[in-house]
Amino acid sequence: MPYAKELRIAQLAVQRATLLTKSVFHTTAKGTVSKEDHSPVTVGDFGAQALIISALRHHFPDDEIVAEEEAAELIANKPLSERIWSYVQATMLEDESAEQELGGPIQSEQEMLDAIDMGKSPGGAKGRIWAIDPIDGTKGFLRGGQYAVCLALMVDGDVKVGVLGCPNLPVDDSAPLDAHAGENQTDAEGKGVIFSAVLGEGATSGALSRGALSKEAPIHMKPIEDITQATFCESVESGHSSHSDQAAIAKLLGITKPSVRMDSQAKYGSIARGAGDLYLRLPVRADYEEKIWDHAAGDLIVREAGGEVTDVTGKRLDFTLGRTLKANKGVVAAPKAVHGKILEAVKQVLSSK
Numbered sequence: 001m002p003y004a005k006e007l008r009i010a011q012l013a014v015q016r017a018t019l020l021t022k023s024v025f026h027t028t029a030k031g032t033v034s035k036e037d038h039s040p041v042t043v044g045d046f047g048a049q050a051l052i053i054s055a056l057r058h059h060f061p062d063d064e065i066v067a068e069e070e071a072a073e074l075i076a077n078k079p080l081s082e083r084i085w086s087y088v089q090a091t092m093l094e095d096e097s098a099e100q101e102l103g104g105p106i107q108s109e110q111e112m113l114d115a116i117d118m119g120k121s122p123g124g125a126k127g128r129i130w131a132i133d134p135i136d137g138t139k140g141f142l143r144g145g146q147y148a149v150c151l152a153l154m155v156d157g158d159v160k161v162g163v164l165g166c167p168n169l170p171v172d173d174s175a176p177l178d179a180h181a182g183e184n185q186t187d188a189e190g191k192g193v194i195f196s197a198v199l200g201e202g203a204t205s206g207a208l209s210r211g212a213l214s215k216e217a218p219i220h221m222k223p224i225e226d227i228t229q230a231t232f233c234e235s236v237e238s239g240h241s242s243h244s245d246q247a248a249i250a251k252l253l254g255i256t257k258p259s260v261r262m263d264s265q266a267k268y269g270s271i272a273r274g275a276g277d278l279y280l281r282l283p284v285r286a287d288y289e290e291k292i293w294d295h296a297a298g299d300l301i302v303r304e305a306g307g308e309v310t311d312v313t314g315k316r317l318d319f320t321l322g323r324t325l326k327a328n329k330g331v332v333a334a335p336k337a338v339h340g341k342i343l344e345a346v347k348q349v350l351s352s353k
């Protein structure tokens with residue numbers, strides 16, 4: 001299979017990083033570092049990013065990396081850096097040979113800071129570039145809801161590999177889609193799923209357990225027979241996507257079921273496995289540029305599961321333009337067969353504003 005090594009390393013790196021986020025969740029204030037209105041950051045964001053980058057550096061030293069966080073704040077704040085270092089040191093895969101496969105532990109606090117700062121690539125249309133979001137949906141993470149550890153490889157601007165670790169989604173692909181799914185479930189009861197895709201090879205889901213990665217199964221979007229019965233996913237945050245425009249689109253399509261609100265790229269994974277049908281992300285602010293790390297893995301997973309992902313004008317998401325999706329506005333993800341119809345409704349609602 002093409003990109004077999006990249007996929008394997010990406011899956012293990014995501015699995016290990018999710019372990020760190022889970023231990024951070026159980027600490028005071030859930031490891032919150034700063035809590036600005038729009039982008040809270042936690043100890044988990046930095047630690048997970050360090051662990052992922054160290055594995056990528058070990059295997060693919062020449063690849064570029066676009067990652068959300070930077071080390072500047074930690075370099076200026078020694079106690080914070082030490083706190084993160086203690087989590088990074090303590091996080092290991094249970095499967096020792098898999099841990100070794102990732103290149104083993106980071107050796108020092110300085111090496112951890114250096115790893116965090118290796119995610120500053122400007123991105124672009126040429127070469128091999130990894131995109132990392134160590135905790136996507138930080139607000140969801142803080143509320144005990146959905147979040148995702150996201151990793152994607154782009155080659156010449158095309159997403160080739162995508163992996164999403166979703167520790168708070170049920171592993172069962174057929175579990176009913178529920179905004180509170182997983183909240184009352186333990187890992188032993190089947191919480192935690194890893195979604196993966198390689199371009200041209202389909203998408204899969206499997207258990208994001210502590211031990212060896214379980215065998216994965218192919219996933220597919222659910223064919224929609226009657227659009228009025230569709231379930232659509234949207235962000236929890238009304239500042240990230242327009243709940244009112246999304247409600248108007250649903251109404252125009254005759255959809256009566258309430259939306260399922262969840263944070264992070266867990267939305268892409270959920271529709272890819274047929275738990276939900278559509279993902280609508282209508283822009284709130286015209287000047288906001290979506291970040292590539294918020295979409296690269298999910299875009300590929302949905303497309304490989306039989307879906308189509310475009311922006312609100314019908315253009316494919318364009319990952320060649322740097323760290324943001326400058327050429328796109330919003331996201332419309334749906335099974336291929338109905339995407340055109342959904343897009344028509346999106347355009348109609350936007351043009352009537």
Ligand SMILES: Nc1ncnc2c1ncn2[C@@H]1O[C@H](COP(=O)(O)OS(=O)(=O)O)[C@@H](OP(=O)(O)O)[C@H]1O
Nearest residue numbers: 135136137138139140235236237239240263264288
């Ligand atoms: N104004 C605006 N518009 C659109 N998107 C924005 C905006 N501001 C932030 N963000 C990004 O949204 C990411 C989280 O997406 P979600 O909406 O799925 O999750 S959440 O409900 O916000 O938690 C979130 O990712 P994380 O910061 O990793 O949580 C942000 O990168």
Ligand SMILES: [Mg+2]
Nearest residue numbers: 133136137294
């Ligand atoms: Mg994000």
